[in-house]
Amino acid sequence: MKELFVKYLVAFSYYLESAPRYKRVKRFFNNLLNNDDYPYKKYFDLFMVFIILSSVIILVEDVHHHVAKFLEWYDLYVVTVIFIVEYLLRLWVYGDIHKIVIARYEEAEFFEKEFSLKNLFSEIFALKWEYVTSIPAIIDLIAILPSYRELRVLRVFVLFRAFKMLRYSKSLLQFFDILKNKKIELYALFLLLSFFTLIASLMIYVFEGAGQNPNLHNLFDAVYWAVVTVTTVGYGDISPVTDEGRIVAIFVILTGVGAMTFLTSIIVSAFGEKLPEIKRTRVLNQVAKTKDLNLVCGYGKIGQIVSDKLRAQGEKVLVIETDEKKVEKAELDGFRVLQADATKSDTLLKLKFCDNVKAVIAVTHNDIINVFITINARSLCKRVEIIARCSEKSVATKLKLAGANHLIMPEEIAGLLGAVYIGQPVAFDALQAILTRKKSARIDEIEIKKGSMLDGKRVGDYDFTASRLVLLAVLKPIKAGEEGEVTHYVIFNPPEETELHAHDVLVVMGYTVSIADFKERMLESVRYNKER
Amino acid sequence: MFDTIKKDNREIILFGYGKLGHRVYEMLSTYFTKITVVEQTELLTRDAKEHGIAKSFTVDFKHDQELIDLGLENKILFCAMDEMAMNIFLVLSLRSMTKESTIISISTSAENTRKLKFIGADKVIDIYEASANRIVDIITRPAVTRVLDEIIFVDNGISLEEIEIPPDSFLEGKYVHEIDFKEFGLILVGITDKEMGDDFIFVSRGIDHKFDAGDILVLLGESYDLDRFYKKLTGGRA
Secondary structure: OHHHHHHHHHHHHHHHHOOHHHHHHHHHHHHHHHOOOOOOHHHHHHHHHHHHHHHHHHHHHHHHOOOOHHHHHHHHHHHHHHHHHHHHHHHHHOOOHHHHHHHHHHHHHHHOOOOOHHHHHHHHHHHHHHHHOOHHHHHHHHHHHHHOOOOHHHHHHHHHHHHHHHHHOHHHHHHHHHHHOOHHHHHHHHHHHHHHHHHHHHHHHHHHOOOOOOOOOOHHHHHHHHHHHHOOOOOOOOOOOOHHHHHHHHHHHHHHHHHHHHHHHHHHHHHHHHHHHHHHHHHHHHHHOOOOEEEEEOOOHHHHHHHHHHHHOOOEEEEEEOOHHHHHHHHHOOOEEEEOOOOOHHHHHHOOHHHHEEEEEEOOOOHHHHHHHHHHHHHHOOOOEEEEEOOOHHHHHHHHHHOOOEEEOHHHHHHHHHHHHHHOHHHHHHHHHHHHOOOOEEEEEEEOOOOOOOOOOEHHHOOOOOOOEEEEEEEEEEEEOOOOEEEEEEEEOOOOOOEOOOOOEEEEEEEHHHHHHHHHHHHHHHHHHHHO | OOOOOOOOOOOEEEEOOOHHHHHHHHHHHOOOOOEEEEEOOHHHHHHHHHOOOOOEEEOOOOOHHHHHOOOOOOOEEEEOOOOHHHHHHHHHHHHHHOOOOEEEEEEOOHHHHHHHHHOOOOEEEEHHHHHHHHHHHHHHOHHHHHHHHHHHOOOOOEEEEEEEOOOOOOOOOOEHHHOOHHHHOEEEEEEEOHHHOOOEEEHHHOOOOEOOOOOEEEEEEEHHHHHHHHHHHHOOOO
C-alpha cells in the first residue's frame, strides 16, 4: 500500500517537474503576488487595495447602521473568498513540494536507503509552516476572520484587513524597514521609559493612593497617570494634589519631554540615513521600466553637456555619479541620478543593464575609470554601445580592447578642429554649423521606409534638388556578428543609378524645414501605397 | 582633409605644450610643417625638444617684448595652455600686439568662450562642447556621424574642400543650377557669395547664386575629383 503511494507520489512529482504548463502557471502567480518588477503586479495590487478598502468601509459602516443586504453579501462571500484564494495561492507558491519529493527520492535511491514518508512530510510541513508563521501570513489569516461577525469581538479584526494593506504598499513597508535599523536605540528608549513609568506610578500611588487624591483609586490608575504624563499627553483627568505628587509629576514631565525628543530624533536620523537609499530605489524602480536608456557615467563638464543635449533630443538619460556634489548638481539640473559606482557590475546589473540600456557614455575625467566602466559594461552585455572618453593615447588602445565602440579624445578633437580651421576657415564654418546645428542647416539621416516612394527606386528617380536637399551619402545595411548586429557601408555622393531599398539610410543636407518635409512625404507615400 | 590643391605654408605658433598642447601639436603636425612651440616653463620646452620639435622656446608671457620677438605678424597663433586663465591672458596680450594674425584659442566652457571672443580671438574651440556634440551625434544620428567621420577622421580620400573661384574661369557668370557638379563627382555644399557678404550660404537653401571670381565654393568629394575640378577651374595654371 505504502509502496504504491510512494510510486504515484514520485511519478506525479516528476510529472510536475517536467510540465512546462504547471511551471508557467506557478511562475505567473508567483510574479503576480511577489515580484515587484512584474508589470501586472501593479494592477493586482490596486485591485486588492480596492477590495480591502471596500471591505473595511462596509464593516465600519456596519457598526452603527445596517448596510444593504448585497453589501453584506459582498463582504461575507466575495471579499472573504478572494482573501482565502489569495492566502492559498501564497501558500502554494511558497516553495516547491514536488522538488522536495524528488530530492528525497533520489537521495534515497542513491544511498539505497528507505524512502521515509515521515521525514518527507515533516520537511514539507516545516517549509509551509515557515510561511504560515510569518507575520504577513498571520495578518492575512486573521483578516479572513471578520466574516464570522456573530462574535462581536472578532470585529476588532477589521483592523487586520487594514493591516493587510501593508502588503500592497511599498512605501509603508519601507517605513518599517527604516525603523528596523534603529532597533537598539528604540529598544533602549522603550526600556528606559517603561522603567521610569513604573517608578513614577509606584511613587504617585504611594504618595496619593491612600485617599489623598479623589481620582486615584488603584495601581492601574497610577500607571495610567504615569503613562499619560510621561508621553507628554496629559489629559488632566487625574492630577496630583499633594506636593510630593507634584514633585514626582515635574520629574515625569521633564523626562517625558526628553524621551519624546529623543524618539523624534531617532526617527528623523533614521530617515536621514536612509534617504539616499530610498532615492536610489526610487530611481531604480523608475529605470527598471525604461527602455533605450543612455547611461552618462560621470557628471563633469562633458557629462553635463551630453546629458543636456541628449535630453533636448528626446533621449532618455540616467546619470551615474559617485561624487555627492555632482549628484546634487545633476539632480538640480533635473536628471535622474543614481549615486553609484559604474565600475561595479552590481550597479549595472540592478539597472537590468542589457535589457534597458542603449548606450554607455563613460566621460569621467579619469581615463582609468573610463576603462573600468567600459570593461564592466562590455563584460555584462555584448550589444550595448559604449562611448568612452580618454586623454592619453596609450589608454585609447586599451579602451578599444576593452570593447569601446567609440573613443572621444577632447584634446585630439580640439587639435583637429584647429587644423581644419587654419586650413579652411569657410569649410570649417560649414562643418561647425552642421555639427552644432546652430544655424538651421543640418545633416540628417532618413531611413527608407518599406513601401515608400523610394523603396525599389534609383537615386536618379527622385529630384533631391527640387526638395532643396543635397544627398550626401547612402548607407546600405550589412548584417554582421552573431547577434545580427547591423553595420552599414557608405556610398558617398551616390551615382544616379544606385538602387534604393527599404532600410537603406539616406544622409541628406538641408534646412530643418526641407528635411521635415521630406520625412513627411516619405511617410505619406507609405500610407498612399498601402491604400492602393 | 588637405591635399595637393593648396599647400598651406603659413606658420603656426602653438602656445602650450602641456597635456592639451601636446595633443594639439600632434594633430596639427599631420597637416602643417611650420609649427613653433612656445612654453612658459623650461621643463615643457625641454619635453618638446625631446619630441623632436626643434623650434621650441621658453617665453615669459608677462614680458611683452619676449612675445613680440617671436615675430607674431601674419602667423596663426594657437593658444592651447592647460590653464584657462592663461589662455585668456595670452589672447589679450597677443591681440594687443598684432592685428593681422589669426588667433585661435581652446576653451573649456561657454563662459570662457564668450570671454575669449570678447577679447578678440578669431576662433574659439570649446573642447568639451565639441566632444559632447560628438557623443550626442553618435547616439542620435549614427549614420550622419558615420558619414562625417569618413569625411573628417578617416583617411579615405574623401574630403570637404573650399576653393576660391579664380578670375576668368569657366564658372564666371554661371548660375548654380547650370553647373552639374555630379559630373565632376562632387557635391556642392555651399558658397560664400561676395555679392551677398561674407556669410557662408548652404546650397540647400535654394537660392540660385551667380558664380563670380572670389566666391568660395565648399565642395565635398574624393581628392582625385577635387583635384581634377580645381585644375579645370584654373585652366591648368595652378
